[in-house]
Amino acid sequence: MDRLSNTVRPYAWGSTTAIPALLGIAPTGEPQAEMWMGAHPGAPSRITRPRPADGPAGGSTVGPTDGSAPAAEQPLNEVVDADPVRELGAAAVAKFGPRLPFLLKILAAGAPLSLQVHPDLAQARQGYADEERRAVPLDAPHRLYKDANHKPELICALTPFEGLCGFRRPVEAAEAMEELGVDSLKPYADLLRAHPEDAALREALGAILGADPARTAETVAAVAEAAERTGGAHAHLAGLAHHFPGDAGVVAAMLLNHVRLQPGEALYLGAGVPHAYIEGLGVEIMANSDNVLRCGLTPKHVDVPELLRIVRFEAAEPGIMRPEASPLGEEVYETPIDEFRLSRFALPPGGTPVDLTSAGPQILLCTGGALKAGELALGPGESVFVPADEKTEVSGTGTLFRATVVA
Template sequence: MDRLVNTVRPYAWGSLTALPELLGQEPTGEPQAELWMGAHPGDPSRVDRGDGPRRLDELIAADPEGELGTASVARFGPGLPFLFKVLAAGIPLSIQAHPTLDQARAGFAAENALGIPLDAPGRSYRDDSHKPEMVCALGEFEGLCGFREPAGAAGLLAGLKVPGLDRVIDLLSVEDPAEALRGALAAVLTLDGATVREAVEVLAGTDPAGEYAPYARIAEDFPDDRGVIAGMLLNHVRLRAGEALYLGAGVPHAYLSGVCVELQANSDNVLRAGLTPKHIDVPELLKIVLFEPGAPGVVHPVRVDGTPGEQLYPVPIDEFRLSRFELDGVEREIDGRTPQILLCTEGAVRLTAADGAVLDLGRGQSAFLPATGAPTRLSGPSGTLFRATVTV
């Protein structure tokens, strides 16, 4: 067992207080957006096994099978296949979607062939992996997820009575829903600034408790951004603590406010559609977005046979597996066949290894458990522990 020392990324959309509160630190006065836990080379966690702090990605690279287990290496390769985060949104994140594995590999190779540096602002593909992800709310959490039915989106836009949006509304009436949504999004991303500003002015005067309220709040932070209109093509969703969303390849989404844990494939590939000053590659975005309407599916945890107390959030992939334990004084046990990261979000949890070694985690603290094959016991009178691992 290794206690993790993790990096906080200070993106502009981050909360000023949520992550410092979780970590028991004083606010810096700057936005604190993402706490990264894992072995992504962009900001790997560090561990100390008695010879000073070392990067987790370097430890894994030195002994992949010893750290990850034979089964994980055979299935996913010699790297930790997931990245675990805590996200704290003070203002909305960009509307975005992520590529499939084939799209990521092709896009990464194409940009490499063009000689575009990995850290170039205009680059769309930072690596050759896909980025499915799951978010689980730690409190009330608000976001946008997936496309509305075209008729519903058209009605919402028509209610603004902004003439510049008529073309978008007409495109949403195309018989094929996928073509309707594709045409509408393409049109929104080329809207003139005057139309966007007029729509924002109308939104400012709408009922603060009505159906336009989420988009009016977005407009307060992004008054000149086409993403305000693009967001109205998407479903608004509000999660309660313990509820989750799974975002597969191509699903457009944005997180608006709140704190969540996020578990994703070990990638940083993002194609953006608005609510950001960052690069927006419209042709590439339209290639990878999944233009399928439908209500967002909120994921609720289910009990796990054979592991009492474990609540699993089911996902259709094996590269990551997210579950939660609510400690109540009863000792629990987890197997050690796979690599895992454990994060305490409330109370305190004691980890006891098969050899008797003990590691105590308080709120905001995390640990890496190599795939030794030996079980680890969890105990504590009161605490919430999230478990990130893989399925092999």
């Protein structure tokens, strides 16, 4: 197995303290939003392995100390590309193709992320092909589809975690708007009461995002004032408006379920489900994609017609997940997709080592305590990549997250 050296992404919404506290290092004063673990080409993890005798000479080297070939630091995506079957296993390659199908992250939200939605697989393939045909640059601000893959995801809280997830029932959203007593919300509440569920949500979201920006700014200011005054279930709206004054996403947030997770609880977010993370530290896993359509709470491009095509206008409870225990002490977060499987182990003092050998690829992440994966010591925030069929035994005392596939 290989110890991972991981990149921390400094997005503006990131906490300045949460990831440093987990890693036991001093904060830099800059936001540290996401630590990526995996083979995504945008920020692949790096590993150090002996170079093949006839391999390229690039990369930093370590050694040799025992007469073997020097070791080289290599991006994990290049390692997988060089021998997908060895790294991922034949079954995973046959099912998902020759790349690691998931991306694991530590996510630290110090401020709200954008309100967003992800396409399903067919929509992603269609959208990517269309933008490629039109030669829209991958780095263009209005580019929506960065790849041809879907992006289901799961977030598991490490600290108390706050977010928005999925549509609430239209009548509940209408009642919430009416409780605030803001006159400019009345047309949206009327739409929510005038149509069947899917049409009500579609009409209301379209009207909110299509409203005159000056009028929206006045509405958001009035919502913020009313939310501060009334507090309770509306309090989070004042916080959103503080971070995004005048943004239509503050009004759109009133259509969604407001969720608070306790450590160990999780949310699964499938295609078409609008969501936003507001604050907290968590372990996030997703299919290996970067396709995001934004609905608000952002200065970035919002394509309203395409968004309305992708969103699933279905009201549902947010479905807070708690892991299912297995006989070996593995607590599994069950999801309906196969690209990833996330589970958790709480290893007690003096416990028996756990055999995690698998026919598929794995990333093991320690989030607390002192563990050993094989001969590699793992502290909080440290991780390893385990190729398919690699003998894997974990021991020690602490908490371990295991990311793998269902092949």
